[in-house]
Amino acid sequence: MTDxxxxxxxxxxxxxxxxxxxxxxxxxxxAISAESVSKAYRLGSVRVQALDAxxxxxxxxxxxxIMGKSGSGKSTLLRQLGLIDLPSDGxxxxxxxxxTRLPESRRAALRLERLGYVFQEYALIASLTAEENVYLPAxxxxxxxxxxxxxxxxxxxxxxxxxxxGHRPKELSGGEQQRVAIxxxxxxxxxxxxxxxxxxxxxxISGRTVMETLTQLNRDLGVTVVFVSxxxxxxxxxxxxxxxxxxxxxxxxxxxx
Amino acid sequence: MxxxxxxxxxxxxxxxxxxxxNAGVTAMSVSMMTAVFVSVMxxxxxxAGATTGVTSQLVGTLTGDLSITPDGQxxxxxxxxxxxxxxxxxxxxxxxGIRRVGTQVGRGGDxxxxxxxxxxxxxxxxxxxxxxxxxxxxxxxPDDTDGILLGIGVAGADETTRRTYSSSLKTVHAGDSVDVxxxxxxxxxxxxxxxxxxGFPLSDQGAFITVAAADSRVSDTQVSAEIRKAFDALDExxxxxxxxxxxxxxxxxxxxxxxxxxxxLDASATRLASGAWSSASGATDLRDMASSLASSAAAAxxxxxxLSRALDSAxxxxxxxAVAAASASxxxxxxxxxxxxxxxxxxxxxxxAYCGSVARxxxxxxxxxxxxxxxxxxxxxLADSLAEAAVSAHTLAGSLGxxxxxxxxxxxxxxxxxxxxxxxxxxxxxxxxxxxTLLGEAERVAAAAHDLADALQTSTKDSAAPDQASRDDVxxxxxxxxxxxxxxxxTRIVIRTDLVADAAVVExxxxxxxAGVQFLSPADLSSMIQDQLDTFTLIDNIMRVMSLLVAxxxxxxxxxxxxxxxxxxxxxxxxxxxxxxxxVGSYVIRSVITAAVGxxxxxxxxxxxLVPVVEQHxxxxxxxxxxxxxxxxVTRSNVVILLVVAALAALLPAVRTVRMRIxxxxxxx
Numbered sequence: 014m015t016d017x018x019x020x021x022x023x024x025x026x027x028x029x030x031x032x033x034x035x036x037x038x039x040x041x042x043x044a045i046s047a048e049s050v051s052k053a054y055r056l057g058s059v060r061v062q063a064l065d066a067x068x069x070x071x072x073x074x075x076x077x078x079i080m081g082k083s084g085s086g087k088s089t090l091l092r093q094l095g096l097i098d099l100p101s102d103g104x105x106x107x108x109x110x111x112x113t114r115l116p117e118s119r120r121a122a123l124r125l126e127r128l129g130y131v132f133q134e135y136a137l138i139a140s141l142t143a144e145e146n147v148y149l150p151a152x153x154x155x156x157x158x159x160x161x162x163x164x165x166x167x168x169x170x171x172x173x174x175x176x177x178x179g180h181r182p183k184e185l186s187g188g189e190q191q192r193v194a195i196x197x198x199x200x201x202x203x204x205x206x207x208x209x210x211x212x213x214x215x216x217x218i219s220g221r222t223v224m225e226t227l228t229q230l231n232r233d234l235g236v237t238v239v240f241v242s243x244x245x246x247x248x249x250x251x252x253x254x255x256x257x258x259x260x261x262x263x264x265x266x267x268x269x270x
Numbered sequence: 271m272x273x274x275x276x277x278x279x280x281x282x283x284x285x286x287x288x289x290x291x292n293a294g295v296t297a298m299s300v301s302m303m304t305a306v307f308v309s310v311m312x313x314x315x316x317x318a319g320a321t322t323g324v325t326s327q328l329v330g331t332l333t334g335d336l337s338i339t340p341d342g343q344x345x346x347x348x349x350x351x352x353x354x355x356x357x358x359x360x361x362x363x364x365x366x367g368i369r370r371v372g373t374q375v376g377r378g379g380d381x382x383x384x385x386x387x388x389x390x391x392x393x394x395x396x397x398x399x400x401x402x403x404x405x406x407x408x409x410x411x412p413d414d415t416d417g418i419l420l421g422i423g424v425a426g427a428d429e430t431t432r433r434t435y436s437s438s439l440k441t442v443h444a445g446d447s448v449d450v451x452x453x454x455x456x457x458x459x460x461x462x463x464x465x466x467x468x469g470f471p472l473s474d475q476g477a478f479i480t481v482a483a484a485d486s487r488v489s490d491t492q493v494s495a496e497i498r499k500a501f502d503a504l505d506e507x508x509x510x511x512x513x514x515x516x517x518x519x520x521x522x523x524x525x526x527x528x529x530x531x532x533x534x535l536d537a538s539a540t541r542l543a544s545g546a547w548s549s550a551s552g553a554t555d556l557r558d559m560a561s562s563l564a565s566s567a568a569a570a571x572x573x574x575x576x577l578s579r580a581l582d583s584a585x586x587x588x589x590x591x592a593v594a595a596a597s598a599s600x601x602x603x604x605x606x607x608x609x610x611x612x613x614x615x616x617x618x619x620x621x622x623a624y625c626g627s628v629a630r631x632x633x634x635x636x637x638x639x640x641x642x643x644x645x646x647x648x649x650x651x652l653a654d655s656l657a658e659a660a661v662s663a664h665t666l667a668g669s670l671g672x673x674x675x676x677x678x679x680x681x682x683x684x685x686x687x688x689x690x691x692x693x694x695x696x697x698x699x700x701x702x703x704x705x706x707t708l709l710g711e712a713e714r715v716a717a718a719a720h721d722l723a724d725a726l727q728t729s730t731k732d733s734a735a736p737d738q739a740s741r742d743d744v745x746x747x748x749x750x751x752x753x754x755x756x757x758x759x760x761t762r763i764v765i766r767t768d769l770v771a772d773a774a775v776v777e778x779x780x781x782x783x784x785a786g787v788q789f790l791s792p793a794d795l796s797s798m799i800q801d802q803l804d805t806f807t808l809i810d811n812i813m814r815v816m817s818l819l820v821a822x823x824x825x826x827x828x829x830x831x832x833x834x835x836x837x838x839x840x841x842x843x844x845x846x847x848x849x850x851x852x853x854v855g856s857y858v859i860r861s862v863i864t865a866a867v868g869x870x871x872x873x874x875x876x877x878x879x880l881v882p883v884v885e886q887h888x889x890x891x892x893x894x895x896x897x898x899x900x901x902x903x904v905t906r907s908n909v910v911i912l913l914v915v916a917a918l919a920a921l922l923p924a925v926r927t928v929r930m931r932i933x934x935x936x937x938x939x
Contacts, residue, residue, distance in 0.1 A: 097845050097932050118849075125847020132936075136842040138283075140290040152282060153848050155275045181290065197846065 042109045044204045044237045045094055046070035050103035052089050052260075063089040065260040066103065071205065076231040076238045078251030086260040087241045088209055094239065095130050095207045096120045108204055125150055129198025131208040131240075137182040137190055137197075143169060144178040147196045154201055168196035172226050188219025192226055199236065206230070208240035212247070224250045279848065280855030288860055296864065299828055303868020303912065304875060306821040310908045311876050311900070313810035317803055318899040319884075320891060327894055328792045330399040331473035334764035335773050337790040338780075345369065346787065349760040353393075356763060359779040361771030364396035367760035371484045374451035375424055375477050380439050384424050386450055386477045387761075388484035397766045400466055400473065405429075407444025407464030415483040418448060418460035422467040423474040434471055450477070458487055470894045485757050515726030522719035529712040536705035543698035550691035553684070560684035564677035571674040574667035581660035589653030596646035603639035610635040802893075814908075818915050825861055825919035833857070833927045840927055841935025850928040857924040858917050865916035869909050876900070 052064040063086045071077055081087040092098040093105060096112060104113050112123060124130070137146045147168055148161035156164070169178055172192040174185075182190055191211050198206050208227065212220030228250050230236040240251075248254045256264040288296060329335060338356070340346040349367045356365045372386025391410040395401040401409045405427060410419050422429060426438035442448060444464050451457045460479060468474050610632030617625035767776045773791045780789070833840070840853055881898045888895035931938070 092933070095845075121844065121847055121849060123847075124845065128847075130845055132842060132845075136839075138286075138839060138843065140283075140286045145286065149279070149282075149848065150846055153275065153279050153852065155271070201847075 043070035043106070044073045044075075044108060045239075046106045047090070047094065048104045048106070050090070050093055050100045050105060052086070052093060052098070053101045063260050064093065064100070067257075067260070067262055068103075069255060069262065069265065071237060071239055073204070073237050074231075074235050076228065076250065076252045077240070078248050078254050079239065079241045079257060080245065080248060080254055081243065081257035081263075083243060085257040087243075087257050089260075090257065091207055091209050091239065091241050094205075095128055096124050097130070125153055126201055127204045129195075129201075129203040129206040131191065131194045131198050131206065131211050133210040133213050136194055139182055142179050142181055143174060143185065143189075143193045143196075146182070146193055147200055150197060151200045164200055165196070168199055169193070171199075171230070172196045173222075186219065187215050188222050191215065191219075191223045195223070195226060195230070199230070205237045205239055208238065210241050210243065212242070212244075273851075276849050276852045277855060279852040280859055283852065283856035284859035284863065287856065288863060295828060295832070299825070299861075299864040300868045300871065302824050303821065303865045303916070304872040306817045307869045307872030307908065307912060308876050308880065309817045310814045310912070311872070311905065312880075312898070313806065313813055314904040314908075315876075315881075315898040315900055316889070316896065317806045317810065318901045318904070320806070320893065320896045321803060322899050323891075323896050324893045325792055327468065327470035327473065331468045331470055333790065333792045334397050335767040335792070336765040336776055336780075338763040338765070338783075338787050339761070339790060341786055341788045343786070345759040345761050346763070347759045349758050349763070352783065353760075353763060355783055356765060356780065359776065359783075361768050361776040361779055362765050363768045363771075364393060364766045365763055366390055366393035366397045367763050368394075369481065369484060369759060370453070370761040371479070372450050372452045372477070375418075375420070375439070376449045376451070377439050377442055377446065381449075381451075382424055382437075382439055384475065384477050386418075386452070386479060388481045389478050390481050394478075397764050400468055400476075403466045403468050405465045405467045407462065410463055410478060410480050412480060413482055414463065414480050415486050416460055417463040417479070417483070418450065419464050419466060419478040420448070420462055421474040421476040422465055423471060424477055425462065425465040427465045429467075432467075434474060450479070452484075452487060456487070468894075471892065511726065515723060518719065518723035518726045522716065522723045525712070525716035525719040529709070529716045532705065532709045532712040536702070536709045539698065539702040539705040543695065543702040546691065546695035546698040550688070550695040553688040553691040557681065557684035557688040560677070560681040564674065564681040567670070567674040567677035571667065571670035574663065574670035578660065578663035578667040581656065581663045585653065585656045585660050589649075589656045592649045593646070593653045596642070596649035600639070600642040600646035603635070603642035607632070607636040607639035818911065821865075821912065822915045822919040825865075825916050826923060829857055829861060829920045830923040833923050837927060837930070837935050841930070841932050841937075844928065844932050845936065853928050854921065854924040857920045861916045861920035862913050865913050869912055873905070 047067055047069050049066045049068055050064055051062070051066055053060055053062050055061070065086075067086075067090060079087045079090060089098070093100045096105075096107075100113060104111055106112065107123060107127060112120060115123070137143075138149070141149065144162065144165045147165040148156070151161045151164060152158075166175070166178060169175055172195055174189060174192055174196070177185060177189060177193075182193070185193065195206070195208070195211075198208075206227075211227070212223050215223060224247065227238050227240065231238045231252075240247075242248075252267065254264070254266050255262060256266075338346075346352060346367075349369075353365055353367055356362060367390065369388040370385055371388045373383060375382050375384045375386065389410070391401075391412050391414075395409070405422055410417055420442065422432060423434035423438055425442040426432075426435055426440035427443055428441055429435060432438075439448070442462060442465070444462050446462045447459050448462060449457050450460050460483070466474075610628070613628045614625070614632045617628050619625070765776065767773060777789050777791075843853055844850065876898075877900065881900065884898045888897050890896075927935075
């Protein structure tokens with residue numbers, strides 16, 4: 014419990030307050046790492062090797078773009094890293110701890126406390142306002158209502174939606190919804206923010222705004238971001254680019270500044 | 271703590287979903303729950319209403335809060351004193367005595383079997399509500415000695431719409447006269463003072479006169495009539511016993527005659543037995559004679575046969591050769607004679623001597639031929655006779671055979687007769703024995719019949735009714751007694767308790783008065799509608815299960831459809847770490863809240879719409895009008911059951927959905 018609170022306090026730093034005592038995990042410990050992760054599944058009678066012994070490590074503060082063509086396994090990789098799916102083989106470490114063998118309830122707790130996830134499609138709860146959508150994970154974590162609301166307000170301000178807090182998802186544009194989703198993903202101060210083709214369903218202007226938001230969070234606040242894209246133009250948002258091809262890592266480059 | 275967090279999120283999601291979800295679906299769910307709640311409330315309330323209705327009618331018009339009836343006797347004597355004691359008891363608000371005095375009310379040709387009760391109008395009105403339910407006319411006054419109060423079920427009062435009308439006197443109104451047959455059998459005329467209607471068929475079938483009216487009629491005359499009837503009955507019994515004694519005398523005579531007849535029978539049987547024995551020995555002699563006759567006949571037959579055979583062989587061995595020889599010699603003689611005749615004819619006339627000799631010779635030859643022919647003829651006749659004799663001998667032999675057979679069967683017959691005669695003799699002997707026994711029995715019967723006749727004679731003397739003088743004495747004393755026992759007696763006493771007093775408590779209070787009486791509370795009586803209520807309860811249970819099933823299935827479908835539509839959203843909620851318990855909980859809570867709202871609406875609808883409407887237009891039951899009565903306990907259990915059903919119906923599909931893999935829920939089929 015104390016451990017968890019300490020981790021949470023990492024992000025309270027993002028929103029200046031009285032509580033400043035924290036420790037940022039430094040040095041060699043990656044935020045998340047994959048060690049020979051494979052994923053195979055059956056599509057009818059065909060066995061598909063979606064991931065084939067993928068190994069990688071993401072250092073805190075990075076903004077990683079996973080690129081690849083359709084079917085290259087990039088979304089599958091993100092789901093393994095995001096603890097939404099279990100790899101067929103290999104191991105994943107989250108902040109140095111192995112998480113592949115944990116039961117679903119523990120993994121759910123980790124998703125809630127340590128990971129943020131932004132989906133390709135609009136993934137907000139229709140009956141909740143933008144503000145409520147954002148603070149729902151904090152509420153799940155046992156935060157008090159007031160605390161929840163303050164944090165949601167700060168985050169929505171951060172993503173440029175300070176004036177849309179009371180709006181329901183259907184009253185927001187696609188880009189705005191994605192930014193609410195980003196705010197929600199950040200509410201419990203995750204170690205990593207995952208985004209699965211966050212701009213795929215958006216027009217270019219909205220998409221640009223979303224990517225700018227992510228970049229800004231990474232650059233200004235040090236949020237570790239791993240996002241998936243099939244659009245080669247998106248690589249310039251990232252500090253590092255991992256290219257997948259047929260379930261294998263084809264390239265791993267520091268992106269040009 | 272963790273459970274509380276999950277619950278908090280579940281409540282949060284449920285409330286937001288209810289507030290901002292599909293209002294139409296929510297309204298439909300609430301309406302359905304309202305309908306189910308009303309339907310599960312209806313029958314229990316109806317049953318409660320029926321029970322209360324019957325009980326209050328019973329208490330108000332028939333049984334009071336407590337009835338006291340004499341135990342083992344038709345009535346309770348010294349009622350006024352007893353009633354005073356009852357009234358003095360704690361918790362007794364009022365008490366009245368009721369005496370059943372009549373059995374029949376009639377007018378014109380119509381009569382109706384009705385219990386006519388004598389009441390004290392004042393105390394009756396304190397205990398019962400009947401006096402407040404007058405349809406026409408007025409209530410009885412205590413000093414009214416020829417007025418009667420009739421129930422609508424008796425009078426009819428031209429109220430053709432009443433269910434009891436057809437079985438009533440139909441057209442009797444206040445002011446009319448009716449004939450009342452009292453328990454003594456006398457009929458008196460009363461004037462109808464009023465007609466009441468309680469709306470309760472059991473008590474609307476009543477007729478009341480005052481105690482004063484009953485006492486003025488049902489008095490000494492009735493009692494002395496009863497005594498006279500008793501005397502008459504005694505006489506009848508005595509006469510009957512006399513008749514019986516006479517009959518027994520006759521019976522004894524008959525038995526004697528029977529005994530003597532049996533005696534003669536016995537003598538005859540004895541004679542018959544000895545006769546049978548002599549005839550049996552005669553038959554044996556006859557049999558022996560027949561046997562010897564048969565053997566003689568057989569011998570004769572054998573002799574006849576021998577003779578016949580001898581004659582036959584004689585015919586064959588003697589007569590036939592003799593005839594043949596005679597015929598042959600006759601033929602030879604004939605031939606010689608012809609030769610001689612030829613010689614004669616050829617004889618030359620020139621030799622007359624020779625010719626003469628030849629002629630003589632020829633004549634002699636002719637004579638010899640003739641003689642031979644005659645002899646042959648005689649021989650033939652002899653042979654014929656012999657043959658005839660043989661035939662006769664045959665016939666004789668046949669006859670002798672038949673005779674012999676006849677004699678044999680005669681002998682058999684005689685033998686059978688002899689055996690039969692012996693059997694007859696034996697039978698006759700046992701018959702004689704039986705008649706002996708029979709004679710003994712007949713003598714005993716005769717003796718018993720004599721005893722019976724004697725006994726009856728004696729009892730006839732004993733059972734003779736009191737003589738006329740003593741009877742008159744009894745009746746005179748009776749008539750001179752001013753207060754007959756039937757006065758101041760009651761058939762039952764009915765008590766109304768204080769509002770605060772419980773019937774059981776009053777029963778305890780009255781314990782010292784319990785000797786010789788029974789206490790009866792309305793609960794004992796209302797068991798008569800218990801069967802009906804049990805059936806209702808069964809129907810109620812079936813209806814309730816059906817309603818709850820409908821509710822459960824509806825909630826299940828609504829939740830299932832809702833969940834199917836939100837499968838992706840639930841997957842995302844789980845992906846971002848919302849716990850399954852919170853998600854399931856949100857659906858369960860939403861369903862329970864919907865059910866709770868539906869229940870409240872249903873209760874309001876039931877309490878403030880349905881119940882008042884039924885109060886205005888009660889259901890008409892055979893036991894009277896029935897309104898709905900809400901039983902809090904039933905309401906509570908219905909609410910709890912409905913909420914549990916709603917929770918379970920939402921729980922099942924929700925659990926099923928959160929058990930899916932997240933991937934399948936978000937991206938899957």
